[in-house]
Amino acid sequence: MDIRRLLSDSLDIAYRKHPDAIAVTVGEQDYTYRNLYEQSQSIAAYLREQGFALGERVAIFMENGWPIVPSIFGVLYAGGVFLVINHLTKAHKLAYILQDSGAQFLLSDAAVAGQFLPVLSACPALQAVIYAGATIAADCHQPLVPLTQVLATAAVEPIYPKRINLDLAALIYTSGSTGDPKGVMMTHANMVFTSDSLIEYLRLDDQARIACFLPLAFDYGLYQILMAVRLGARLIVCKSFAFPAQVFNEINRTQTSVFPGVPTVFSTLIGIHHKTPLCFPSVTRVTNTAAALPPEYVPALKAIFPNALIYKMYGLTECKRVSYLPPEDVERFPASVGKAIPGTQVFILDEHRQPLPPNQMGTLYVRGAHVMRGYWNKPVETDKMLIKDLFPGENILCAQDQFTCDENGNLYFCGRVDDIIKSRGEKVSPVEVENVLYRLPGVREAAVLGIDDPIEGQTIKAFVAIDADSGLDEKKIRQFCTAHLENFMVPKVVEIRDSLPKTDSNKISKKDLRS
């Protein structure tokens, strides 16, 4: 009998059933379930040898590629909690996440050594860095261990995590309105339940060939791995969508069947299609989340993917996914993000948390086994998101998003309650960008806004007041941002003013800046 309680149980099962089936393809290289199982076990064996204790955290900071997959399962086998950090993250934020999570180990890559080496001394909990890629010669606090050496550690007997499904499996860091990223705590039960729910509505089986070019630090990317392993199917990993022709070749070569994208990806795809028509007959599922898929994209997507069901979805990291629109309804309800995913419920409530009649706007609440445990180390922020008094003893997630719901249970997104910016499908905290601007000498005032943009969703604009003798200009300000923020957070436009408008309570008035 196949029992799946822990996230790693799916790998045991897939390995037992078909060890020589291909689990992961990266470029020309194929890796079987045996490769994945054995390398994950080696990583777990190494961590255990180093005295790694149950429930300790391991940060995984590397680009999309093969090593990230056994790293995730290795941490799970060792009984640990993994967190994947976007490889574009700069030193300052990396240090924050390592310190906040208290990660005992860092699994990384020599390619990003420039970001992690300078912060190691500021992370006392960190015992060692395991890295893939070229040899790093550097003096630092912690031992630097090549991944090849770790993979040479064979597990003497199979390592099984001594955990139950209420234990944490992952922390997923997401931008918060306070500026500091927050680690969303996800248990094994959360992630096993969610993987199954997604697989159910996407109607996938073990023949699926799932493409993943989205960053694995993004839960949308991460779940492509979890679904593939849950199904015993095949995952095709690409670094990114930056060079679309490379991804197209991979789709055709591997006969990819599942294509998860975000609106910027689809807009690129459609742009290319209008110049030179594209057609991918192997693809049977196209999924969109992170930002609304404009209804006018659908006809072109149907031409590019003639055999695919098109799914519009909506979610937030705190419960991974909230809703999906069944593909049969895409034309009937073009503006909707659909209904609650299988096994979950949603409600639209007013400010007194009372139910609203259909088509009236209110705040979205989410109920189900996918709702996070809370934010790591942040009880106050957790209490704002998890509501305890709606169902006795149960946490209900307040999505902080405004929605309406029609008579058929279809949800329509209206806007956010806080001022988080959504740009290119990534959540950007204006406060996080403002904090970086304030670190630049000469900046007196800074305010960051999202400006509506047809392709990016919102583009990031900064208003800055500077000292007259600071010598700062737009270029210098953006240069500083580039050095301290991930690319997608860097303001596209910087407007310099003598001073910024204030509210009566003397706070910077974003409303006045917007108008």
Next chain:
Amino acid sequence: MTTDAAREQLRQFILNNYLFTDEQSALADDASFLDNGILDSMGILELIDFLDEGFNIKVAGDELVPENLDSINSVLKFLAAKAQG
């Protein structure tokens, strides 16, 4: 346009728009735009627009590969090949 003039124009485009500096040493001619975090997916698309506007080069869908677009040198090689073809 000579290769040197094209190189100069390309370098200025990347330095001004992505590295925000006049420091020539900030960008090596063979540095991968993607691996070094100089450009992301959006940046590559902007580079394509720049090639269209600045060099009158139309990049076809199947030419969107790193061999053509991932460093100053690869773009120059690509421009030269397009001029030939």
